[in-house]
Amino acid sequence: MRHKSFLISLFLTLFLVSCATETTQISEVKSNITTAQTSPETKLKRVVALSSLSADIISELDKTKLVGIVGSKLLKDDTRFTDIPQVSQGQSPPNLEKIVALKPDLVIGVAGFSDAPLKKLNELGIETLSTKVYDWEGLEEFTKNIADRMGADSQPLLNRYKSFLPEQKSQENKNVSTLVLVSRQPILAPNKESWAGDIVTRFGAKNIAAELQGNNPIGGYVTLSAEKVLEANPEVLIVVNAEPTLLDSLKKEPFWQKLKATQNNQVYVFDYYGMVNPGSIAAIEKTAQELKKIF
Known part of the structure; x- marks a missing residue:
């Protein structure tokens, strides 16, 4: 039991740290946006993004408005962000002094993780926006909302998102039973709220x-027993490399070896970014391309 608890804690730590430093936190429903000191009539000119996904979206909408980003492996090799100051490194919380020095008119954070720094920035008179992107509609809604605030045209980016999706659901494959696994101890799988x-x-x-629900501390994920997996017996298994092994x-x-998916060689490994954690536009596109090969 101790071993199991340790692994759960380790997974949760890695999960939440990744969400904080790499992208908008994954979870349920559409887009949940909380803004302090809202002034929608004022167009944004200087934005600090505390997630790689929001940084990527802002850069696509109007790169001149992005003045600060998180230190993220998803951004470090992208030349668009080379000269933009980083306000955090690795697992460290954002440096408030650096953020204040950038004189932003908006700081975009991650709901449930950036709450403390966003609250402090509010107290300092800096407007903040706390986001959750839990599904595709949430991605589109966040893009439209932030584009409106920036005075930018969101349609080209929304059209790009649409191009990632299949033109229509395949009638042949729409009922292919599929299970996504992100952890072994415990066995975790995403439900529809992720x-x-x-x-x-x-x-x-x-x-x-x-449709499964549970008391798992990670919203949008349920714990399955080995017996439940065998009972479900999926035709397709997607294993996410949240854990390298x-x-x-x-x-x-x-x-x-008793599952249809393994017997029929229908097991696929997906990257954590794009599948579990949206991460960036490129990560989402890559995941979409891989899914098109399966379904």
Whole structure:
């Protein structure tokens, strides 16, 4: 039991840190936006983004408005962000002094993780926006909202998002039973209230865990027993590399070789960014391309 608790804590830590430093936190529903000191009639000129996804979106809308970003591996090799100051490094919280020095008129943070720094910035008179992108509609809504605030045209980017999706759900594949696994101990799978659950469904798959609910501390994810996985017996298995050795670990489970997916060689490994954590526009596009090959 101690071993299991340790692994749960480790996974949660990695999960939340990644969400904070790399992208908008994944979870449920559409887009949940909370703004302090809102002045919609004033067009934004200087924005600090505390997630890689928001930084990417702002850069696509109007790169001249982005004055500060998080230190993220998803951004570090992108020349668009080379000369933009970083306000955080690794797992460290954002440097408030650096943010204040940039004189932003808006700081975009991650709901549930950036709450403390955003609250402090509010107290200092800086407007903040706290976001959650839990599904595709949330991605579109956040893009439209921030574009309106910037006085930018969101339609080209929305059209790009649309191009990632299949033109229509395949009638042949829409009922293919699919299970996405992100952890072994415990076995975690996304339900419909998560980015992963939503994007899989949008490609026509039948997410076995879609309607399941539980008390898992990670919103949008449910804990499954080995017996439940075997009972569900998915035709397609998607394993997310949130844990580097996850696939090898799952192969040791007694149920593994009994599943239709493994017997028919329908097991696929996806990157954490794009599948579980939206991460960036490029990460989402890559995931979409891989899903198109399956469904």
